[in-house]
Amino acid sequence: MKRLVLLLLAVFVLAACEDEDKDKKAAGAACAGAPAQMQAHPALPAGFPDAAGIHYTGVQQKGPTTVASGYLTETIGPAHDAYMKAVGNARGYKVTHDEQDAADSEVNFEGNGKSGQVKMVQECKSRTTVTITIRPA
Amino acid sequence: MRLAALALLAFVACSCGASGSKDVKPLLVVVNAPFSRTPYLGRTIENGVRLAAQQVAATGLRVDGQRYRLEVRTMDNGLSPAHAVANVRQAVADGAVAIVDEGTGVNASWRIAAKRGVPICIVFDGGSSLVDPQTRPNVFRIAPTDHGVAFRLAEYLIPKRLRIGILHDDSDYGTNGESELRKAFSENRSSVAVDETVPADALDLSPQVLQARRAHATALLVWGRPSTIAAAITAARSAGWNVPVYTPPTGADPFVRQQLANHPAWLNGLTFAGGRLTAEVGVAPFERFEQRYETAYGVDRVGVRTRSGAEVIEPPEIAMYAYDFVNLLAAALTHANSTDPAKVTRSLEEVTIEGANGDERSFNKIDHEGVVDDDVYFARFRDMTYAPVKDDPLSATLPRIPQTR
Helix, strand or coil, rough: HHHHHHHHHHHHHHHHHHHHHHHHHHHCCCCCCCCCCCCCCCCCCHHHHCCCCCCCEEEECCCCEEEEEECCCCCHHHHHHHHHHHHCCCEEEEEEEEEECCCEEEEEEEECCCEEEEEEEEEEEEEEEEEEEECCC | HHHHHHHHHHHHHHHHHCCCCCEEEEEEEEEEECCCHHHHHHHHHHHHHHHHHHHHHHCCCEECEEEEEEEEEEECCCHHHHHHHHHHHHHHCCCCCEEECCCCCCCHHHHHHCCCCCCCCCCCCHHHHCCCCCCCCCCEEECCHHHHHHHHHHHHHHHHHCEEEECCCCCHHHHHHHHHHHHHHHHHHHHEEEEEEECCCCCHHHHHHHHHHHCCCCCCEECCCCHHHHHHHHHHHCCCCCCCCCECCCHHHHHHHCCCCCCCCHHHHCEEEEEEECCCCCCCHHHHHHHHHHHHCEEEEEEEECCCCEECCCCCCCCHHHHHHHHHHHHHHHHHHCHHHHHHCCCCEEEEECCCCCCEECCCEEEECCCCCCHHHEEECEEEEEEHHHHHHCHHCCCCCCCCC
């Protein structure tokens, strides 16, 4: 009976890993050409900090909220660390929550009357896309 | 997938036998919810708590050398703050180690629980004032916040250049929501055609809906109890006004569909904001949770059918929040190596679990919210079931959860 339970549990764990494997495969693929960068460096609301090496590709206003897009030429781990450091060291800001998975991560923040999230997805071997959402707290 | 569910069942069944000995002491967990006034909400919270308690028993809970099981007790707050406070007083007097709460009355009840350090976790009400780690260190929440829902609605609707008629009812839920909507639309007031308060117990909202129409609203945003949402839709559609309707999570409450069961087309196009059910790892973890939930309690039947006759069910979203909190509680008990509620409350800021949807669930010293604002998505009804919208970046990435049997 114990063997049967162990066998079934192994199948259960394998099923759980299936989705994560797909993300890992995409993150391991070679990168195509990088998206066009913005001509000028955008000024984000409330002095929101830049991570070292960030390349901005666009900024949108969605009602009360600013959404900035960009990328880092890093894998997900260093990209996550870069934003943890940038937000953690920025005057008035603090990281409220963060999570890093195999190919994506989030750094949630608040401060200076704002709150939001830096969402990162490693889209290929050496590039991580960054989406920064900044809304009134 | 079936094999995985079978494996888990076998595992639970084996483990249950092992933990049934007499030296296992009970630890009381109270569910304070509106079982009489909104039965679906109360029952689904209770089921989430019981499911997690069973699994905790299956894996075993050992604290300071003593084995424990979580004993679940329900208390009906009837949506009355006074009843909710009385329930919390009783729960604390009875030695509860934690309270899982729908949210009614927490503005008063948290103090009673705080005297003994008992943690309260809100799993439905998103009111911003309810949770503050500095002033209410024993209050936690796993549910979308009103702030997150209101701002996500503003981000979604304002770029569409709609003129929005805001209707909110005068319940605590409605007034808290209106307060957040006011902030979310404060820099874009030209997007708001009219902002009206309606009675929470009104059966006919025709005058208020007519007023919104006369103000040239091109969309309705209805923030209130399920009955208010159903009444607003009925008033608009029966007047021949096919205006798009947007709501907070209560739009997905089965009561709305039950009220509109005779006019299923009226529901088509209703868009609600809610907490995402699945995480980046995919749909598999939530499906496994849903299977465990169904095995234990059956499906949550909405009481309506699709055009093809399929029975519509409601995915166990709120149950998932309650389930995750109880698993966090078990982790905190182990981490604290104590059943002293005050120590458990502090430990809740230090533990992390994998939630039912595969995402991490945790709190910390500066944040007692278990659902971040950026996890609010939008779904739209068609034929009595809903699917994530395609014109919102987050929602467009989310899978449709099956809702028929």
